[in-house]
Amino acid sequence: MSAVRIRVLIVDDDPLVRAGLRMILGGAQDLELVGEAADGQEALDLVARELPDVVLMDIRMPRMDGLAATRRLRELGTAARIVILTTFDTDEMVLTALRHGAVGFLLKDTPPAELVLAVRRVARGEPSLSSSVTTRLIAAVTASPDTSRQRAALALLDRLTAREREVALAVSEGLTNSEIAASLYMGVATVKTHVGSVFAKLEVSNRVQVARCVHDAGTGPGTERGQGSWV
Template identity: 50%
Template sequence: MIRVLIVDDQRLVRAGLRMLCESTPDLDVVGEAADGEQAVKSALELLPDVILMDLRMPGLDGIEATRLVTSARPESKVLALTTFDDDAHLYPALAAGAAGFLVKDTSPAELVDAIRRTARGDYSLSPHLLRRLVARATDAEAADAATHTGPPADPLTARELDVLPLIVEGLSNQEIADRLHLGVTTVKTHVANLMEKTGSANRVQLAVHGYQRMA
């Protein structure tokens, strides 16, 4: 059972999300919060697996709440859910530690799937947002290359090069293991090595790196 905490300053939105989650057998709503401060407190008390986090709220906003929650309790994964998908919300939310980012016009089925993926430790990001992240990362990389002359990054092994495209596809560790006929523990090791070699802080950043290599 996936324990879900719903955070949104609009009561009607919280009610709709609760109805959706409670109609799904493997989701259990453990609580609600109407602002960021309450969200942090509830996360530490209720220990949810996934937090559906609105970003624009009065007082402590969702981005700062995400930063505090992921720092104090990294086991609780934050899925940012907002009306806005502009850069002013996307990048700060991911930098704060959000495991995914969805807009509120996402279909119910897509949201439920995203909650499950987030609980498994995968990322949830729509393709157009991933492309935007890649474009920004590519621009930053080009600017850095023009001024940086340090040694190249550690090369990836052949097996890591097999794993990376599957991360870009959004596959879970178990799905990657099944696809490549490997043990899940082995896949986790490859993913950890990939994150270290590419300097990726989370799976979203690793997917962006992989997308760049494949472009």
């Protein structure tokens, strides 16, 4: 019996970009390209018909742009995981895409091997943000410190066990479950259990929100591990 392949849909109005992505995806035996769309409206129809696992979505397109299409797909309850793939990475654009339900944000100059790995991560349920996007996103969500926000974050983090705090900090640093398992000497299944518990106790639904809570509590970029008052 052949292994189940990850079904991918490409959405971009530039035929050259679609051709490039088609070539990249075609080189991975575990990925299957199930369709291509030139705008967001066409993407809605194809997602409904082809049921892809992952959608690589451009932002600037005619008729319906990528952000609007992402929001609409989430409203429709599609199970497809959406990765924004663009040449732009402004803070507001990243935040808007994540609010609309995207689970990844990659630049179009992402090396082919990293792009394929990102698709695999997203298909497993892990987010995928390029390193430059992660750095800027953390800076954006931690700008203008608010003591009341910090107190609220500390109260939430106080619910965690010592091990869950280590996992939450690792998540905030952008590590994948596999990387957390290696750094904390745990099995991946154990990490997934801890991540699920962290989500529940912090009352969040994604890893970006975990990062925001951790940094609101005072353990931000440039703070050594263990110096935060909640660690």
